[in-house]
Amino acid sequence: MEIQNKNIKIEIAQSDNYQRIADIYNEYILLGNATMQDSLYDGEKIKSWVDHFNDRERLYVLKKGNTVIGWGIIKKYSDREGYRFACETAIYLTQSELRKGYGSLMKRFLITQCKSLNYRHLVAKIFATNTASIEYNLRLGYTIVGRQKSIGFKNGKWMDIVIMQYLIN
DSSP states (O other): OOOOOSOEEEEEOOGGGHHHHHHHHHHHHHHTSSOSOOSOOOHHHHHHHHHTOOTTOEEEEEEETTEEEEEEEEEESOSSGGGTTEEEEEEEEOGGGTTSSHHHHHHHHHHHHHHHTTOOEEEEEEETTOHHHHHHHHHTTOEEEEEEEEEEEETTEEEEEEEEEEEOO
């Protein structure tokens, strides 16, 4: 889907964005369909994330005008040195802005940033029941590489996670 609104920008998250990032994340925590996190977040928790980032991890916000409508993260895949060229990406948009093309815009941006940060292997972990997110990642060039059965417990039941990857050549 093409984005009609030209008043969209992506920028590195600033401290005054942290509470809004937490609010958007909390939408998904409460829905229970996109994160294994159970406890709600606040701006201080987001600040703690950023404070512990290494030099190749990033948190971005997607703004419509001056309003943060989503965020994306690039985080290391593992502390083990052999995985230094692998990272995990994730995007969260406020529910009212879904299916408008903003997620694709943000994901493409993250892929470009991952290239510039010298990552080669991008990972996305998605609830197996979240077919819309799986389809969206497939459209953007990710491939399914596996399914972890009953790896997480959420909403009173065991959940499967689909592991997807994007390889940068």
